[in-house]
Amino acid sequence: xxxxxxxxxxxxxxxxxxxxxxxxxxxxxxxxxxxxxxxxxxxxxxxxxxxxxxxxxxxxxxxxxxxxxxxxxxxxxxxxxxxxxxxxxxxxxxxxxxxxxxxxxxxxxxxxxxxxxxxxxxxxxxxxxxxxxxxxxxxxxxxxxxxxxxxxxxxxxxxxxxxxxxxxxxxxxxxxxxxxxxxxxxxxxxxxxxxxxxxxxxxxxxxxxxxxxxxxxxxxxxxxxxxxxxxxxxxxxxxxxxxxxxxxxxxxxxxxxxxxxxxxxxxxxxxxxxxxxxxxxxxxxxxxxxxxxxxxxxxxxxxxxxxxxxxxxxxxxxxxxxxxxxxxxxxxxxxxxxxxxxxxxxxxxxxxxxxxxxxxxxxxxxxxxxxxxxxxxxxxxxxxxxxxxxxxxxxxxxxxxx
Numbered sequence: 001x002x003x004x005x006x007x008x009x010x011x012x013x014x015x016x017x018x019x020x021x022x023x024x025x026x027x028x029x030x031x032x033x034x035x036x037x038x039x040x041x042x043x044x045x046x047x048x049x050x051x052x053x054x055x056x057x058x059x060x061x062x063x064x065x066x067x068x069x070x071x072x073x074x075x076x077x078x079x080x081x082x083x084x085x086x087x088x089x090x091x092x093x094x095x096x097x098x099x100x101x102x103x104x105x106x107x108x109x110x111x112x113x114x115x116x117x118x119x120x121x122x123x124x125x126x127x128x129x130x131x132x133x134x135x136x137x138x139x140x141x142x143x144x145x146x147x148x149x150x151x152x153x154x155x156x157x158x159x160x161x162x163x164x165x166x167x168x169x170x171x172x173x174x175x176x177x178x179x180x181x182x183x184x185x186x187x188x189x190x191x192x193x194x195x196x197x198x199x200x201x202x203x204x205x206x207x208x209x210x211x212x213x214x215x216x217x218x219x220x221x222x223x224x225x226x227x228x229x230x231x232x233x234x235x236x237x238x239x240x241x242x243x244x245x246x247x248x249x250x251x252x253x254x255x256x257x258x259x260x261x262x263x264x265x266x267x268x269x270x271x272x273x274x275x276x277x278x279x280x281x282x283x284x285x286x287x288x289x290x291x292x293x294x295x296x297x298x299x300x301x302x303x304x305x306x307x308x309x310x311x312x313x314x315x316x317x318x319x320x321x322x323x324x325x326x327x328x329x330x331x332x333x334x335x336x337x338x339x340x341x342x343x344x345x346x347x348x349x350x351x352x353x354x355x356x357x358x359x360x361x362x363x364x365x366x367x368x369x370x371x372x373x374x375x376x377x378x379x380x381x382x383x384x385x386x387x388x389x390x391x392x393x394x395x396x397x398x399x400x401x402x
Contacts, residue, residue, distance in 0.1 A: 021146055028136070029350060029369030037357035044392045047353075047363040049135075049187060049338070050257040051310070051383035055292075056303050059254060062295035066288035075287045077275045079106025079263070083290040086297040087263055094219075095235040102268040105275070106290060108282045110217055110249025110262035115141045116277045117245040117264060121179050121211040122147040128179040129172050131164050133340070133367060133374035135187040138215070142179075150177070151372045154189060161331035162191040162340075166200040173204065179211045180204070185218040185231050188340045188370050188379040190333020192222065195232045202237060211243045218336040220253055220304055223312050231335050240267070252337075253304045254296040261289050307383070311337040314382035314389040321393035325400040337383040340367065342376045343400065349378050360399040362392050 015023065034047050078084065084101040092099040107113040114137065122128060124146030130139055132151035139149035152172050154162040169180070182201055184193040193201070205212050214234045222231035238244055246265035250256040266274060278284060315332065318339055322328045330341035346352045349366035356362050367377030380396075382389055 021143055025140055025143060026136070030365045032350075033353045033357065033363060033365060036354060037363045040357060040361060042361045043357070043363055044361065044388060044395070045363040046381045046384070046392060047365045047379075049381055050251070051255060051307065051337070051381075052385065052388065053255045053307070055255050055259070056300070058299055059256065059292045059295045063288045063292040066291040071287040071291070073287070075284050075290070077279045077284045078271070079104065079285065080287060080290045083293050083297075086294045090297045091235075091265070094230060095233060097235055100268070102271060103265050105264045105266065105271070105278065106285050106293075107262045107264060107278065108285050109260035110215075110247055110251060111137055111141075112260075112281065113247035113249070113262045113264045114138055114213070114215070115144075116274065116281065117213045117247055118142055118145060118147070118179070119277055120245070120270070120273060121213070123178075125176065126178040127174060127176045128181055129169060129177060130181045130371075131169070131183075131186075131191075132372045133188055133370035133377065134181075134183060136369060136371055138181050138183070138213075139371065147178075148176075150174075153373045154191060156331075158329065158331050161333060162186070162189040164191070164193065164197055166197065166204065169201065170204045170208075173208050173210070177208065177210060179213055181213045181215065182234075183215040185216075185221060185333075185335025187218070187336055188338045188365070188367070188374070188377075190331075190336050190338055190340060192224070192231050192335040195237055198232055198234055199237050202234070202242060205243065209243075211245065214244060214246045216246060217249050217252055221308055221311055221337055222335045223315065224334045250293055250296055253307065254300050255303075255307065256292070256296065259289055259292065261285060261293050310385060311383045313386055314384050315339070317386065317389045318380065318382050318393050321397045325397050327400045337381055339380045339382060340374075340377045341380075343378065347376070349375065352378055356396070356399065360395045362395050 037043055084104045087104045088099050088101040118141050122145050126147045127150050128142045128147055129152055130149050131154055142149050150172050152169050155165055156162050216233055219231045222229050249262035319332045327344040328341050349368050353364050353366040356364055365379040367374035
C-alpha cells in the first residue's frame with residue numbers, strides 16, 4: 001500500500017474544517033448517564049422522557065396493514081390528507097378551534113417540527129428567548145442555524161413551583177431577538193403557563209414583532225384542571241394574525257417515542273414555505289407511520305387517559321415519598337411528567353446521577369443537561385406504573401436517608 005494512505009486512517013485536520021456551530025454543540029448529559037447505567041442489572045431507568053408502555057397494538061397494526069398494502073412510495077410533503085384531517089379533528093375537539101386540515105403539516109418527529117419552525121423564523125446572528133432550565137434540543141437547533149439562545153431564568157419557590165417573570169422576559173428582548181420559545185407544560189420543570197402568562201407573552205411578541213414557537217406537547221398531562229383537563233394553551237388566547245407556530249408530537253400521548261412522528265400547526269398562508277422546508281429536509285414522512293398516527297388520533301383516547309392517570313399517580317407517589325426525606329427541595333409539578341428537584345448537600349448533579357446508578361440502581365438525568373438554572377437540580381420521569389414508581393421512590397428515599 002502506498003505510504004500516502006496512512007494519514008487517512010486518522011485525519012485530524014478534518015475537524016478544522018467543520019462549522020464552529022456544529023463543533024460547539026454540547027454532548028447530552030442525559031445520554032451520558034443512560035450510557036453509564038443502561039446495562040446495569042435491576043436498573044429502574046427514569047432518565048428519559050418516556051414511559052414504560054409500548055405503543056398500543058392497534059397503532060402498530062395500522063402501520064403493518066399499510067406496509068402490507070404496499071404504501072412504500074414517496075408521499076405528500078405536507079402529510080397524507082387523511083392524517084392532516086385526523087389532526088384537525090383532534091385539535092378542534094380539544095380546543096374548540098376550526099377543523100381546518102390546511103393548518104397542519106406532518107413532520108418526522110416533534111424535534112423536526114422544532115427544527116423547521118426555527119428554520120422558518122431564525123437566521124444566523126438572530127436571538128431566541130428560552131425560559132430556562134429547559135429541554136436542551138431547542139437551543140441546540142437554534143445554534144446549528146447560527147442563531148443564539150438567550151436564556152431567561154425561571155423563578156422558583158416551594159409553594160409556587162417554577163414560574164416565569166414577564167418583566168425579565170421582556171428585558172431580554174434586543175434588536176436581534178426574533179423568537180420566543182415557550183414550552184408549557186414544560187420539560188424538565190413541570191412549569192405550566194397560566195392564561196395570564198400566555199397573554200403576557202403574546203403582548204411582548206406583538207409589541208416587538210416577534211414569533212412565538214409554542215411547544216405544548218405535554219398539554220394533556222395537566223393535573224390541576226380536573227379529570228380530562230387541558231393545560232392553558234395559546235389556542236385559548238391568540239388572534240388569527242399572531243405570529244405563532246405550534247410544534248407537536250405523537251411521542252408522549254400515545255407512547256410512540258421511537259416512531260419519530262409529529263406535526264406543525266401554522267396559519268395556512270405559510271403552507272408553501274413549510275412544504276418546501278419539509279421537502280428539503282426529509283421529503284416527507286413514511287406513509288405507514290402516518291397510518292399509525294391516524295389510528296392513534298381516532299382510537300387512542302382511552303389510552304391517553306390511562307397514560308395521564310398513571311403519570312398523576314406516579315407523581316403523587318414520588319412527592320409523598322420525597323417529602324419524608326427532609327433533604328429534597330421540590331414542588332409538586334402541575335404538568336408534564338417530570339420531578340425536577342434539588343438535594344441538600346449535593347452540589348454536583350452529574351456526580352449525583354452516577355452515584356444513584358451505582359448505589360440505588362435508579363437512573364435520573366442531571367439538571368446540568370438542561371441549561372442555566374438547572375445546575376442544582378436533578379430530573380426524574382414519573383410516567384410509570386404504580387409498582388415501579390413505588391419501588392423507585394423507596395430506593396431513592398432510602399438512599400437520601402442513608
